[in-house]
Amino acid sequence: MSSAAQAKTLYESHFSEMEKGGLPNGKAWIRNLRERAMARFNELGFPTSRNEEWKYTDVAPIASTVFQPARRVVDRVAAEAAAHFDAARATFTAVHSRYELGRTYLDLAALARAQGNRDAVTANLRAAHRLFRLLKVDKYVGLTVHLARQLGVALGEDAESR
Numbered sequence: 001m002s003s004a005a006q007a008k009t010l011y012e013s014h015f016s017e018m019e020k021g022g023l024p025n026g027k028a029w030i031r032n033l034r035e036r037a038m039a040r041f042n043e044l045g046f047p048t049s050r051n052e053e054w055k056y057t058d059v060a061p062i063a064s065t066v067f068q069p070a071r072r073v074v075d076r077v078a079a080e081a082a083a084h085f086d087a088a089r090a091t092f093t094a095v096h097s098r099y100e101l102g103r104t105y106l107d108l109a110a111l112a113r114a115q116g117n118r119d120a121v122t123a124n125l126r127a128a129h130r131l132f133r134l135l136k137v138d139k140y141v142g143l144t145v146h147l148a149r150q151l152g153v154a155l156g157e158d159a160e161s162r
Contacts, residue, residue, distance in 0.1 A: 103140075112124060122153045
């Protein structure tokens, strides 16, 4: 069996394995395109010098090179990406939860002010201010400083520098 015939057989077996294992992009239109391309390759094989478009091109080096499916690499990269995505999602969730907590502190400060509870206003404004500074949400840091000035609440020694 020639090296081109061996390569063709190898490509056919790789394609069959990928079909059985599910292709990375399982959309019908791409699956159909791949199947048609493989059927055409099975029909024609590698081009030879007898093909007009290929008469000056030696495809033997390509035909004799043993290529491996990228599936294993794709699986590894996909697993790494999924791990990074999970970490990013966890970080986003934690940050979003802290942000929402800061907004809750502001709501509690407003409620305490309506009830005339100055100690609760001070405690909630300070808590909101610390969270927003930690998260670097300047808009809300500025809001807490502004509210503290309006209400005469001391946020801490470094709050006034903002």
